[in-house]
Amino acid sequence: xxxxxxxxxxxxxxEANRNRLASLAYRLLGxxxxxxxxxxxxxxxxxxxxxQRIKVPExxxxxxxxxxxxxxxxxxxxxxxxxxxxxxxxxxxDGDPMLxxxxxxEQRESVSLAxxxxxxxxxxxxxxxxxxxxxxxxxxxxxxxxxxxxxxASQQHLHRARRRITAARRGGEVxxxxxxxxxxxxxxxxxxxxxxxxxxxxxxDATAISDGAGLAQKLLWYDTPQRIAAVVRAGxxxxxxxxxxxxxxxxxxxxxxxxxxxxxxxxxxxxxxAVTFDITGGKIATVRGIAAPMRLxxxxxxxxxxxxxxxxxxxx
Numbered sequence: 288x289x290x291x292x293x294x295x296x297x298x299x300x301x302e303a304n305r306n307r308l309a310s311l312a313y314r315l316l317g318x319x320x321x322x323x324x325x326x327x328x329x330x331x332x333x334x335x336x337x338x339q340r341i342k343v344p345e346x347x348x349x350x351x352x353x354x355x356x357x358x359x360x361x362x363x364x365x366x367x368x369x370x371x372x373x374x375x376x377x378x379x380x381d382g383d384p385m386l387x388x389x390x391x392x393e394q395r396e397s398v399s400l401a402x403x404x405x406x407x408x409x410x411x412x413x414x415x416x417x418x419x420x421x422x423x424x425x426x427x428x429x430x431x432x433x434x435x436x437x438x439x440a441s442q443q444h445l446h447r448a449r450r451r452i453t454a455a456r457r458g459g460e461v462x463x464x465x466x467x468x469x470x471x472x473x474x475x476x477x478x479x480x481x482x483x484x485x486x487x488x489x490x491x492d493a494t495a496i497s498d499g500a501g502l503a504q505k506l507l508w509y510d511t512p513q514r515i516a517a518v519v520r521a522g523x524x525x526x527x528x529x530x531x532x533x534x535x536x537x538x539x540x541x542x543x544x545x546x547x548x549x550x551x552x553x554x555x556x557x558x559x560x561a562v563t564f565d566i567t568g569g570k571i572a573t574v575r576g577i578a579a580p581m582r583l584x585x586x587x588x589x590x591x592x593x594x595x596x597x598x599x600x601x602x603x
Contacts, residue, residue: 304345307345311353311356312352313377313379314397314418317374317377318376356415357412375575378563379586380590383585386545393422396546397418399545401565405452408451415430415444416430416445427445457567461548465569466547469488469570473571474550489571495508495515496509497518497576500532500578501582519574537554539599549563550599558586559578562577
């Protein structure tokens with residue numbers, strides 16, 4: 288095989304792993320943009336290395352991507368960004384290949400916005416072990432090889448990670464039809480100004496988080512049903528100023544984002560805002576408002592390919 292044919296063959300081997308590597312990087316970093324950068328860096332490593340000496344390309348690429356992600360998580364910049372109170376996971380529309388694999392509950396949960404947020408409480412190594420084990424079913428022997436640690440250390444990191452995430456986890460999988468009903472009730476109450484109905488739809492310990500459309504330096508937090516209802520009512524009330532800021536009159540669509548129910552505000556083919564929900568016991572436990580344009584780039588790209596269904600509200 289000549290060098291050109293070899294390069295094409297080796298490039299195709301990398302491309303066959305691209306979606307899996309991107310999914311791994313997204314789970315580790317919580318950012319689709321950063322995940323794409325890491326995968327491209329891994330491709331450059333792949334091109335530079337003597338590939339004939341690599342016995343198992345999939346394992347080699349997994350190790351490279353994992354360690355590139357760990358370098359990012361440990362960087363001074365990442366520590367500043369993630370402790371400054373302005374970090375949220377980047378939301379992805381269901382159907383995005385970066386959300387795979389999604390065959391088991393553990394795999395689906397590991398890419399939920401709730402768990403991606405909880406993983407911020409873990410050390411980089413705990414996060415890596417948790418993702419490799421729960422989402423990709425690697426053995427502790429394989430994880431030890433990837434991370435250059437012992438199998439015992441891998442088991443200990445997984446135990447600590449599971450304990451911390453389980454302790455903070457709220458609810459489990461929700462019936463899709465029930466989830467949609469709750470969100471439609473929420474939207475109807477928010478649109479009509481019935482704050483008492485909004486309060487009734489929220490758990491007693493509900494929280495709401497907003498990125499302030501990227502205009503606030505820190506995330507905005509609300510931690511009582513009454514405050515959340517008041518903020519939601521104010522936020523969902525359409526005004527000419529909001530429409531000017533949005534660049535038009537949005538339509539409101541129901542969607543699944545990172546496996547959870549969500550509503551999207553869409554102008555033309557541009558998603559300008561996403562509100563995601565965690566539901567437990569038939570009530571809403573967490574509301575996340577995401578409208579910073581940089582957090583919605585990939586979601587919008589997927590939305591354009593997806594083809595929207597009938598909106599819940601045609602003109603907001």
